[in-house]
Amino acid sequence: MKDTAKSDVRIGVFVCDCGSNIAGYLEMKELVEYSKTLPNVVFVQENLYTCSEGGINEIKQAIPKHNLNRVVVASCTPRTHEPLFMSACEEAGLNPYLFEMANIRDQCSWVHMRERETGTERAKAQIGMAVAKAARLRELKRIQLNLSHNAVIIGGGVSGMSAAMALGNMGYEVDLVEKEGKLGGLLNDLNMILPSNEPPERLLNDLVARLETNPKVNIHLNSIVSKTEGYVGNYVATISKNGEELKVKCGIIIVALGARVLTPEGLYGYNGKDVITHLELESLLRKGPIQSKNIVMIQCVGSRCAERAYCSRICCMTAVKNALLIKEADPTARITVLYRDMQMYGVELEEMFRKAKQVGVRFVTFDPEKAPVVKDGSVSVYHLRMGKEVSIPCELVVLSTPLIAQEDAPEVSTMLKVPINENGFFLEGHVKLKPLDFATDGVYLCGNARYPSTIREAIGQGLGAASRAAGVLSKDALFTSGIVADINAQTCCGCLGCVAVCPYGAINFFPERGVCQVNKVLCKGCGGCAATCPSSSARLDGFSNEQIYAQIEKALAG
Amino acid sequence: MLDVGRHPKVNVLAYSEIREFSGQIGDFKVKVLKKARYVDPSRCTACGACAEKCPTKVPNEFNFGLDDRKAIYKDYAQGIPSVYTIDPNNCKVIQGGKCGVCAKVCQAKAVDYEQKDSEVELNVATVIVSTGYELFDATQIPEYGYGKLPNVISSLEMERLLSAGGPTKGHLTRPSTIRFEKRLKELPKLIKKAEKSEDPTEKNKLEEEAKWLEEQTHKHHTATKLGFIQCVGSRDFRFHKYCSSYCCMHSIKEAIIAREHESSTESFIFYMDLRTVGKGFEEYKVRGAKVSGLKYIRGRIAEIMQDEEYNPVVYYEDTEQRKVVGMSLDMVILANACSPSKGISQISTLLGIELDENGFVSTHPNKPLDTSVPGIFTCGCAQGPIDIPESVAQASSAAARAAEVVMTGGLALAV
Numbered sequence: 001m002k003d004t005a006k007s008d009v010r011i012g013v014f015v016c017d018c019g020s021n022i023a024g025y026l027e028m029k030e031l032v033e034y035s036k037t038l039p040n041v042v043f044v045q046e047n048l049y050t051c052s053e054g055g056i057n058e059i060k061q062a063i064p065k066h067n068l069n070r071v072v073v074a075s076c077t078p079r080t081h082e083p084l085f086m087s088a089c090e091e092a093g094l095n096p097y098l099f100e101m102a103n104i105r106d107q108c109s110w111v112h113m114r115e116r117e118t119g120t121e122r123a124k125a126q127i128g129m130a131v132a133k134a135a136r137l138r139e140l141k142r143i144q145l146n147l148s149h150n151a152v153i154i155g156g157g158v159s160g161m162s163a164a165m166a167l168g169n170m171g172y173e174v175d176l177v178e179k180e181g182k183l184g185g186l187l188n189d190l191n192m193i194l195p196s197n198e199p200p201e202r203l204l205n206d207l208v209a210r211l212e213t214n215p216k217v218n219i220h221l222n223s224i225v226s227k228t229e230g231y232v233g234n235y236v237a238t239i240s241k242n243g244e245e246l247k248v249k250c251g252i253i254i255v256a257l258g259a260r261v262l263t264p265e266g267l268y269g270y271n272g273k274d275v276i277t278h279l280e281l282e283s284l285l286r287k288g289p290i291q292s293k294n295i296v297m298i299q300c301v302g303s304r305c306a307e308r309a310y311c312s313r314i315c316c317m318t319a320v321k322n323a324l325l326i327k328e329a330d331p332t333a334r335i336t337v338l339y340r341d342m343q344m345y346g347v348e349l350e351e352m353f354r355k356a357k358q359v360g361v362r363f364v365t366f367d368p369e370k371a372p373v374v375k376d377g378s379v380s381v382y383h384l385r386m387g388k389e390v391s392i393p394c395e396l397v398v399l400s401t402p403l404i405a406q407e408d409a410p411e412v413s414t415m416l417k418v419p420i421n422e423n424g425f426f427l428e429g430h431v432k433l434k435p436l437d438f439a440t441d442g443v444y445l446c447g448n449a450r451y452p453s454t455i456r457e458a459i460g461q462g463l464g465a466a467s468r469a470a471g472v473l474s475k476d477a478l479f480t481s482g483i484v485a486d487i488n489a490q491t492c493c494g495c496l497g498c499v500a501v502c503p504y505g506a507i508n509f510f511p512e513r514g515v516c517q518v519n520k521v522l523c524k525g526c527g528g529c530a531a532t533c534p535s536s537s538a539r540l541d542g543f544s545n546e547q548i549y550a551q552i553e554k555a556l557a558g
Numbered sequence: 559m560l561d562v563g564r565h566p567k568v569n570v571l572a573y574s575e576i577r578e579f580s581g582q583i584g585d586f587k588v589k590v591l592k593k594a595r596y597v598d599p600s601r602c603t604a605c606g607a608c609a610e611k612c613p614t615k616v617p618n619e620f621n622f623g624l625d626d627r628k629a630i631y632k633d634y635a636q637g638i639p640s641v642y643t644i645d646p647n648n649c650k651v652i653q654g655g656k657c658g659v660c661a662k663v664c665q666a667k668a669v670d671y672e673q674k675d676s677e678v679e680l681n682v683a684t685v686i687v688s689t690g691y692e693l694f695d696a697t698q699i700p701e702y703g704y705g706k707l708p709n710v711i712s713s714l715e716m717e718r719l720l721s722a723g724g725p726t727k728g729h730l731t732r733p734s735t736i737r738f739e740k741r742l743k744e745l746p747k748l749i750k751k752a753e754k755s756e757d758p759t760e761k762n763k764l765e766e767e768a769k770w771l772e773e774q775t776h777k778h779h780t781a782t783k784l785g786f787i788q789c790v791g792s793r794d795f796r797f798h799k800y801c802s803s804y805c806c807m808h809s810i811k812e813a814i815i816a817r818e819h820e821s822s823t824e825s826f827i828f829y830m831d832l833r834t835v836g837k838g839f840e841e842y843k844v845r846g847a848k849v850s851g852l853k854y855i856r857g858r859i860a861e862i863m864q865d866e867e868y869n870p871v872v873y874y875e876d877t878e879q880r881k882v883v884g885m886s887l888d889m890v891i892l893a894n895a896c897s898p899s900k901g902i903s904q905i906s907t908l909l910g911i912e913l914d915e916n917g918f919v920s921t922h923p924n925k926p927l928d929t930s931v932p933g934i935f936t937c938g939c940a941q942g943p944i945d946i947p948e949s950v951a952q953a954s955s956a957a958a959r960a961a962e963v964v965m966t967g968g969l970a971l972a973v
């Protein structure tokens with residue numbers, strides 16, 4: 001390793017006026033003069049706008065002219081401008097990681113608008129710190145990696161099938177892995193689907209036929225993914241089918257495991273005969289019209305309660321659907337839905353709700369504190385609007401039970417190193433902004449594995465996950481960032497502290513050697529491991545202890 | 559947003575509209591009108607010096623007129639592209655008068671009063687319609703008094719009031735206070751002007767107004783007792799029969815944030831069904847009640863009146879207690895429906911895509927991103943009310959459909 005802060009370090013400092021944004025509030029001349037006094041600084045220039053074409057050219061010219069081997073820009077925020085300045089260095093033949101920025105706008109002129117003197121002092125300190133760090137910067141490299149352009153999709157329900165179709169159509173090789181003997185997941189068990197108002201076979205057969213004829217899509221039935229190795233761009237997935245194993249290379253993996261319906265053992269007298277779930281009702285309806293005239297449906301059975309706090313999103317619509325279908329077959333049927341809130345959101349579902357009320361389905365709210373009681377031949381409930389207990393005679397009680405996570409979810413979560421939430425649903429990278437991504441690059445999610453969804457939503461999410469995946473698959477090569485962590489295998493004690501703290505699953509533990517190693521492709525340079533490691537074996541390139549300490553020392557020295 | 563602005567393959571044409579459209583999947587021709595900004599975007603660095611010096615103040619529509627902006631302006635600091643724009647209807651120079659201050663202070667030489675609208679022609683394989691929604695205009699419901707009662711505001715006005723970058727820097731100052739204080743501040747100047755006139759009536763009138771406003775100041779206070787009214791214009795046959803799907807959640811969110819800003823805030827949410835169907839939403843709602851003390855009241859508001867202190871008074875049938883009750887509040891926030899965007903009918907005619915009976919872009923549940931025209935896709939609130947996570951997911955889905963078209967030369971039409 002080269003010695004640091006050596007005398008051959010030649011730093012150029014560019015101080016930006018940002019129009020009047022900085023120059024209006026700080027003493028620019030003072031900043032320039034101060035910069036000249038700093039160790040290793042051989043060139044200082046003030047720019048009106050360093051980021052303008054003119055400013056960038058000044059950097060590019062100064063590097064060869066003054067033989068600069070480090071560049072510091074004191075200006076606005078690295079969030080928007082660092083990449084620009086780094087590429088200016090690169091274009092002038094300097095390694096882009098030999099660049100450092102001091103944010104004297106957001107952190108000085110903007111916050112000290114009325115304190116010219118203190119603002120200027122603070123800007124000096126920040127430039128000093130940046131220069132101290134710059135002197136200790138080392139060349140870093142972005143590693144280029146080849147990648148596989150194939151995809152593996154786990155789960156062949158409507159969401160996984162939609163993802164497979166989209167990727168296949170885009171020209172990527174897809175392995176679609178389904179645990180059961182046929183594709184379709186939940187769709188196989190439904191009677192009719194609303195709002196499209198068609199039997200599920202229509203959608204299912206159409207999708208299956210097109211997948212089967214798509215030359216890019218390989219369907220693996222009765223199969224699971226039993227093992228995965230590697231990382232984004234370079235996974236090897238083991239597909240197991242009846243004890244036989246097939247290893248496939250792939251660039252990305254999509255999680256489309258779906259969810260299953262809760263069986264409400266012990267709730268409301270559930271017996272699978274005259275107290276049943278909606279899924280059971282759907283299989284009854286598939287066989288033909290049902291005999292019962294008086295039907296009570298109870299919502300939120302096993303959901304929105306202490307064990308399962310969430311709302312399962314689709315059970316209200318399922319109840320309304322089945323009420324409508326029964327009423328359609330037999331307008332004299334009397335159906336009462338006991339509910340807490342009818343989750344008939346949006347355009348189509350609210351329309352179904354309205355229709356159901358119009359054809360005479362009764363909707364009665366109940367308070368979970370005074371939950372309905374199923375008796376022999378009737379259901380009694382405290383009627384909030386009437387303010388008294390009422391008894392509703394019925395021959396059939398249908399319970400709306402939530403979708404719950406698949407039994408395999410925890411295993412798949414461990415295998416892919418992606419998280420699940422307290423209910424066992426897979427946890428996306430960001431609830432609002434990255435709904436179909438995981439924090440770990442190269443793994444995506446869709447459909448009920450993420451959260452209960454309608455078919456419209458499951459199809460949309462399948463396509464969306466395919467699109468996110470195509471963002472990786474369409475690249476010719478992957479580049480790592482230069483700012484990545486590294487673990488010194490000589491000193492690592494294998495305590496796994498870093499593994500626990502890494503949010504991106506970028507650290508692997510090798511038990512045979514008893515050490516951890518960073519996967520530089522997955523590492524996002526957050527520095528968590530370096531800060532945690534008790535033996536100082538983990539370091540973050542570009543933010544080494546030495547560099548940070550130099551900055552701190554400079555700051556304290558004033 | 560920043561990522562989009564910086565992406566080498568994304569060309570943002572902001573302040574632009576589609577004028578002409580023709581062609582078919584794989585080969586659409588689009589003529590785009592780029593409106594004149596009177597500022598050269600390649601030079602402007604968004605330093606803001608011009609706006610600081612511009613003498614012309616205009617009510618700021620971005621904050622619903624709760625504060626002012628200048629004739630040269632930018633909606634908010636983080637906006638993309640990061641460029642200032644002159645509002646031609648208010649700029650003195652463009653209106654034929656004298657000024658030129660902004661051009662003088664602009665060190666980047668970006669101001670160009672002569673700039674003209676320009677046209678760009680694009681040749682594209684696919685189009686995605688993501689024109690979003692419009693806030694339902696609540697003045698259509700006279701019994702809620704929106705537009706007349708100062709302290710009855712829309713959901714978006716509430717978002718601006720709660721925003722640290724908003725007109726009150728996140729304080730819940732009541733709009734009645736904001737308006738009165740603003741008027742009180744400008745009155746002395748007007749009185750001085752009126753003094754010069756021969757006729758004293760104008761001056762007297764203004765002085766009386768000032769006196770009256772002074773007397774009102776004791777009624778000025780921040781809002782701590784809030785009422786949120788759900789389904790305003792939604793699930794209502796007179797307006798939109800559909801549910802707007804995100805408003806239950808944004809009211810709960812706003813009430814929770816209001817409480818975070820001021821711990822004595824009390825919020826009442828009046829609803830028919832609380833639609834908490836997203837991931838973590840039900841939990842958020844329950845936490846709202848437990849931790850932030852929100853009170854959820856099932857009942858539809860019949861009418862909103864106002865008492866002498868400018869407090870809105872809501873009358874509602876408490877369906878659970880079975881009686882009509884009145885409640886006096888500091889401020890009422892309406893959960894305005896998600897209406898189809900204003901320009902959507904024009905877009906649909908230009909592009910030839912079908913709309914549903916409500917004015918959203920028509921799609922089939924099995925092909926959620928496809929419009930009636932092959933190669934034109936849609937996502938977000940353009941196709942119906944949905945929240946941000948759903949919009950973001952759909953945007954990716956629409957991109958997948960577009961990619962299928964581009965990568966197969968327009969052959970992959972089916973899902």
Ligand SMILES: Cc1cc2nc3c(=O)[nH]c(=O)nc-3n(C[C@H](O)[C@H](O)[C@H](O)COP(=O)(O)OP(=O)(O)OC[C@H]3O[C@@H](n4cnc5c(N)ncnc54)[C@H](O)[C@@H]3O)c2cc1C
Pocket residue numbers: 154155156157158159160177178179180183184185186187190192193194195223224225256257258259260261278279282314318321406408412446447448449452453454455456458
């Ligand atoms: C009773 C009921 C009625 C409904 N009615 C409607 C309706 O009318 N309209 C509507 O829009 N929606 C309806 N839905 C919702 C709809 O069924 C779902 O949105 C949709 O099926 C979700 O599809 P998916 O692909 O996410 O999950 P799933 O359909 O659950 O598919 C997941 C697949 O993954 C497989 N799998 C699981 N684990 C593994 C593993 N480890 N390895 C490989 N494969 C695995 C499963 O076998 C399954 O095939 C209803 C749901 C229910 C429960």
Ligand SMILES: Cc1cc2nc3c(=O)[nH]c(=O)nc-3n(C[C@H](O)[C@H](O)[C@H](O)COP(=O)(O)OP(=O)(O)OC[C@H]3O[C@@H](n4cnc5c(N)ncnc54)[C@H](O)[C@@H]3O)c2cc1C
Pocket residue numbers: 574575576688689690691692693713714717804808811899901902905937938939940944945946947949
């Ligand atoms: C008060 C309020 C609070 C909310 N809070 C939340 C929240 O906390 N969480 C959440 O998930 N959701 C929230 N939402 C919902 C959220 O706003 C929407 O889900 C989201 O904005 C939809 O995004 P969009 O891109 O479809 O539409 P929009 O955000 O409406 O964007 C559409 C864009 O298209 C442009 N446009 C329109 N017509 C044309 C045309 N003809 N040509 C060119 N451009 C055009 C518009 O200028 C606009 O920029 C809230 C909504 C409201 C009203």
Ligand code: SF4
Pocket residue numbers: 299300301303304310311312313314315316317340341342343400402
């Ligand atoms: S969708 Fe309806 S039944 Fe299902 S958990 Fe939510 S409120 Fe309860």
Ligand code: SF4
Pocket residue numbers: 484485501502503504505506507518522523524525526527528529530540
């Ligand atoms: S720097 Fe952050 S992302 Fe990289 S390995 Fe360490 S903890 Fe993980």
Ligand code: SF4
Pocket residue numbers: 019597601602603604605606607608609642663664665666667668669
């Ligand atoms: S127009 Fe000129 S003064 Fe105004 S923000 Fe742009 S660069 Fe600054």
Ligand code: SF4
Pocket residue numbers: 608611612613614629630644648649650651652657658659660661
């Ligand atoms: S020329 Fe127009 S925009 Fe510029 S400062 Fe004057 S009024 Fe404002």
Ligand code: SF4
Pocket residue numbers: 345346788789790792793800801802803804805806807831832833893
């Ligand atoms: S989301 Fe809530 S407030 Fe909005 S229309 Fe639907 S039920 Fe009403």
